Amino acid sequence: xxxxxxxxxxxxxxxxxxxxxxxxxxxxxxxxxxxxxxxxxxxxxxxxxxxxxxxxxxxxxxxxxxxxxxxxxxxxxxxxxxxxxxxxxxxxxxxxxxxxxxxxxxxxxxxxxxxxxxxxxxxxxxxxxxxxxxxxxxxxxxxxxxxxxxxxxxxxxxxxxxxxxxxxxxxx
Numbered sequence: 323x324x325x326x327x328x329x330x331x332x333x334x335x336x337x338x339x340x341x342x343x344x345x346x347x348x349x350x351x352x353x354x355x356x357x358x359x360x361x362x363x364x365x366x367x368x369x370x371x372x373x374x375x376x377x378x379x380x381x382x383x384x385x386x387x388x389x390x391x392x393x394x395x396x397x398x399x400x401x402x403x404x405x406x407x408x409x410x411x412x413x414x415x416x417x418x419x420x421x422x423x424x425x426x427x428x429x430x431x432x433x434x435x436x437x438x439x440x441x442x443x444x445x446x447x448x449x450x451x452x453x454x455x456x457x458x459x460x461x462x463x464x465x466x467x468x469x470x471x472x473x474x475x476x477x478x479x480x481x482x483x484x485x486x487x488x489x490x491x492x493x494x
Contacts, residue, residue, distance in 0.1 A: 323389060325429065327436050330383035330395065332376055335369060338383060341395055342367040345419035350479075353456060358480025378403050384436060386420075386429050394420035396433040398440060406475060406488070408450055413441040415451040434467055438493065447493055452477065452486035464489050 330338055343363055351359055365371065375381055380403035384396045397417040399405065404414040415437050420429050441449050452475060453460045469489035477486045 324387075325432055326387040326390075327384050327396075327432065328387070330376065330385055332373065334383075334385065335373055335376065337385070337392055338372055338376070338395065339367055339369060341385075341392060341419060341421065342372070342417075345394065345421055348422050349419075349457075350454075354479050354482070358482050361480035362478075380404075381416075382440075384433070386433055388424050388427060388429060391424075392421075393424035393427075393429055394418075394433070396436060398437055400444065400446070405452065406450075408448070411445075411447040413437065413444065413446045413449045415449060418451070430463060431467070438491075441493055448490055449493065450488060450490040452488050455485045455487050461487065461489070467491070 346363065346367070347359065375397070376383060380401045381397065381399045384398075386393050386395065395417065396415065399414040399416050400412075401410055404412065405416060406414070408414065415434070418430060418433050420433075437449055450472070451464070451469070453464060454477065455461075455474070469491045471487050472490040473488035474485050475488060477484045
């Protein structure tokens with residue numbers, strides 16, 4: 323078993339879009355209407371939007387590979403790229419997606435550790451993320467890794483307002 327994490331660049335745009343749509347759809351399609359899923363996928367993961375996100379200086383994407391196969395990715399934000407005003411001492415994990423066939427192999431933990439490593443390198447004091455209040459598996463995973471609930475914010479899936487729990491972890 324080999325696991326590699328590589329930073330994404332503009333040449334990775336197609337693969338980034340493919341993994342984004344696949345993982346988001348697999349995770350959330352059963353709890354949301356087809357219309358709201360389509361609206362969200364079309365706006366969040368179109369090539370123009372992903373290209374804009376990839377070129378944002380304060381955001382970075384990292385693919386994780388399992389035995390040379392692209393298994394998922396991590397998106398982090400700092401400074402003004404964060405989706406909430408958490409200050410310059412914070413790093414946001416905006417997305418952490420693992421393809422279904424790679425679930426249960428510890429890859430999410432590798433990506434969390436990568437985010438922590440990057441935060442420490444940049445002298446950040448805290449990492450944080452938003453997770454849908456109904457995504458109990460993810461919430462449990464983050465709690466096991468030392469994240470605690472520190473707030474909540476709205477997330478729109480098409481025309482439906484949903485609540486994301488904000489979870490944070492202080493860094494030493």
